Amino acid sequence: MYELPSGAEIQAIITTLKSSAAYYLPEIYLSALFLVLILVDLIFRPKKHHLLSITSLVGLAGSLWFIWQQHTMAGQEIFFGMYVIDEFAIFFKYFFVLSGILTVFLSMSSDELNNRASGVGEYYVLVVGMVIGMVMMASSTDLVMIFVSMELVSFSAYVLTGYLKREQRSTEASLKYLVYGAVSSGLMIYGFSILYGLTGETNISEISSVLIARGYDPVTFMIASIMILTGIGYKVGAVPFHFWSPDVYEGAPIPVTALLSVASKAAGFALLIRFFYVAVPHGTEAVAFTPGSEWLMLLMILSVASMIYGNVVALWQKNVKRLLAYSSIAHAGYILLGIIVMDELGTQATLFYMLSYLFMNFGAFLVAVIIANKTGSENIEDYRGLGRRMPLTGAAMTVFLISLVGLPPTVGFIGKLMIFSALLAKGSVFVWLALIGILTSVISLYYYMLIPLNMYLRESKQPLPDTIKTGLLPRLVTACLMLLTLYFGIFFTPLSDLAHFAVTLFGNQLY
Numbered sequence: 059m060y061e062l063p064s065g066a067e068i069q070a071i072i073t074t075l076k077s078s079a080a081y082y083l084p085e086i087y088l089s090a091l092f093l094v095l096i097l098v099d100l101i102f103r104p105k106k107h108h109l110l111s112i113t114s115l116v117g118l119a120g121s122l123w124f125i126w127q128q129h130t131m132a133g134q135e136i137f138f139g140m141y142v143i144d145e146f147a148i149f150f151k152y153f154f155v156l157s158g159i160l161t162v163f164l165s166m167s168s169d170e171l172n173n174r175a176s177g178v179g180e181y182y183v184l185v186v187g188m189v190i191g192m193v194m195m196a197s198s199t200d201l202v203m204i205f206v207s208m209e210l211v212s213f214s215a216y217v218l219t220g221y222l223k224r225e226q227r228s229t230e231a232s233l234k235y236l237v238y239g240a241v242s243s244g245l246m247i248y249g250f251s252i253l254y255g256l257t258g259e260t261n262i263s264e265i266s267s268v269l270i271a272r273g274y275d276p277v278t279f280m281i282a283s284i285m286i287l288t289g290i291g292y293k294v295g296a297v298p299f300h301f302w303s304p305d306v307y308e309g310a311p312i313p314v315t316a317l318l319s320v321a322s323k324a325a326g327f328a329l330l331i332r333f334f335y336v337a338v339p340h341g342t343e344a345v346a347f348t349p350g351s352e353w354l355m356l357l358m359i360l361s362v363a364s365m366i367y368g369n370v371v372a373l374w375q376k377n378v379k380r381l382l383a384y385s386s387i388a389h390a391g392y393i394l395l396g397i398i399v400m401d402e403l404g405t406q407a408t409l410f411y412m413l414s415y416l417f418m419n420f421g422a423f424l425v426a427v428i429i430a431n432k433t434g435s436e437n438i439e440d441y442r443g444l445g446r447r448m449p450l451t452g453a454a455m456t457v458f459l460i461s462l463v464g465l466p467p468t469v470g471f472i473g474k475l476m477i478f479s480a481l482l483a484k485g486s487v488f489v490w491l492a493l494i495g496i497l498t499s500v501i502s503l504y505y506y507m508l509i510p511l512n513m514y515l516r517e518s519k520q521p522l523p524d525t526i527k528t529g530l531l532p533r534l535v536t537a538c539l540m541l542l543t544l545y546f547g548i549f550f551t552p553l554s555d556l557a558h559f560a561v562t563l564f565g566n567q568l569y
Contacts (some may be wrong), residue, residue: 099179157321231309248288293326307383364391445513
């Protein structure tokens with residue numbers, strides 16, 4: 059018979075919650091920002107984005123200070139072990155807040171958002187809500203907390219995708235995203251329930267300990283792992299869980315597409331690394347799913363399929379956002395290569411690659427925003443002749459695309475070099491994975507360079523002014539992202555050290 063907790067037990071719970079709250083300040087601050095944006099929208103009823111966008115920028119930038127304070131708290135488990143503060147989580151918190159800031163900059167530059175006369179307030183509220191969910195995903199170490207944080211990200215993303223509700227492609231994309239998301243979430247939570255049934259635990263560290271100590275049925279565990287991998291694979295957009303990506307990327311506003319392609323994907327990979335490196339037992343012959351075993355082979359298949367499918371299908375795309383969607387699928391495959399290595403060097407390469415992807419992909423989408431503002435089109439054919447008329451925009455787009463291919467002297471080259479080096483250092487069995495990665499990168503050169511080809515070597519079929527002017531803010535952000543892409547391609551040590559520091563302090567749990 060169930061017994062109510064005693065007064066002493068209740069007091070102990072309250073004390074634990076109070077002490078945990080002191081380590082939860084970035085999330086509390088972002089939640090307060092979420093409420094402030096709602097109040098600003100209700101009180102001032104802004105007709106334009108300026109007040110809300112500036113409030114969002116200042117608020118998100120302020121959260122960086124609270125995240126910085128967590129460096130002194132690394133290694134703490136809070137809320138009864140459901141949440142952890144470590145350098146791995148802090149790394150991704152910086153990543154997600156920076157992604158949110160860049161999304162706001164893109165939104166401020168986007169005419170498709172700024173020209174709306176209504177529905178201004180909820181847009182930035184949902185962007186901040188999505189950032190909160192991703193920040194929570196990075197630190198969650200409990201199945202319940204993982205699911206709650208993932209759903210917070212998903213619900214915000216569903217609404218943001220359909221934000222342009224008067225456009226058919228936007229509402230269609232939102233509906234497809236919702237349907238695919240509901241199915242993947244259902245499969246994942248069912249996998250969680252099987253895992254709980256096997257162990258009686260929801261904490262991922264405890265799950266690993268129980269599985270090693272008690273043993274388990276390999277078939278049941280494999281089914282649970284595949285279901286969980288389905289939910290995470292949907293979030294990262296890897297084949298065969300990618301079906302939502304092209305339509306959602308095309309239908310969503312361009313800033314939302316950028317946020318989904320970079321931050322949402324990174325949140326999925328953060329969860330994948332933590333879950334499969336910590337919860338899935340490895341390093342013992344008594345356990346299935348050891349390194350080089352069934353689940354690792356499954357990740358290899360997903361990686362190869364994503365690289366080949368994403369790059370090959372992108373060859374036929376005429377819409378810039380759909381092209382970048384298939385490119386995003388391919389990059390999910392490259393990032394999986396680093397995770398497959400399953401050691402410190404591979405994880406460091408994975409984190410570095412995601413940082414490089416942040417700069418070059420947000421930059422590419424910002425250029426797409428600028429060109430869409432001036433031409434009203436996302437078609438690659440309409441990029442003809444823009445290189446001479448928009449010099450900074452054309453040069454920046456070329457740099458970002460070269461970086462996405464993985465050519466020097468850009469940060470994308472260093473990212474792929476680190477991934478392939480980690481594979482080769484692991485032994486001959488991984489050489490063929492590196493070879494496939496290199497060959498598919500060569501394929502990507504064709505469709506990426508098609509855009510600069512149109513911008514510089516082909517003339518527009520429509521009359522265009524000799525000079526097309528863009529706003530000061532878009533030019534400044536574009537120039538900064540371009541310079542960072544080039545700078546870190548030459549002086550990459552700061553980013554490499556940041557990734558190494560995050561992995562080293564998390565390494566005792568990972569390896």
